[in-house]
Amino acid sequence: MEKEDVINRKDSFVMSYEHLAIFIPVQIEFIRANKLHPNFPKDMFQQLAIMQEEAGEVTKAVLDYHFGKDTIEHVREELIQTAAMCVRMLQNLPK
Numbered sequence: 440m441e442k443e444d445v446i447n448r449k450d451s452f453v454m455s456y457e458h459l460a461i462f463i464p465v466q467i468e469f470i471r472a473n474k475l476h477p478n479f480p481k482d483m484f485q486q487l488a489i490m491q492e493e494a495g496e497v498t499k500a501v502l503d504y505h506f507g508k509d510t511i512e513h514v515r516e517e518l519i520q521t522a523a524m525c526v527r528m529l530q531n532l533p534k
Contacts, residue, residue: 448460464487464519465519465522465523465526468519468520468522468523469523469526471523472520472524472527473527479527479531481531483528483531483532486524486527486531487528488526488530489524490521490524490525490528493517493521493524494521495518496517496520496521497514497517497518499517500513500514500516500517501514510529
């Protein structure tokens with residue numbers, strides 16, 4: 440079976456190795472953040488502030504990388520942390 444056939448199948452949920460390499464670290468960070476900070480705010484604006492703070496760290500890491508002061512791995516780490524906070528917000532949306 441071709442790679443595209445596996446990814447595009449409608450009858451089951453299949454994730455490529457490239458996606459797993461992204462989503463597994465996000466899930467690990469999500470679990471770590473929940474343990475470290477179990478009392479995530481209920482207020483969406485407070486949640487947004489937390490997520491935006493993480494996004495600001497991505498901005499700083501990208502700038503530092505661009506000017507040779509940091510590594511692409513640090514950019515990746517900050518993106519993973521931001522993605523985990525996005526997942527946390529999604530999980531806490533009103534039903």
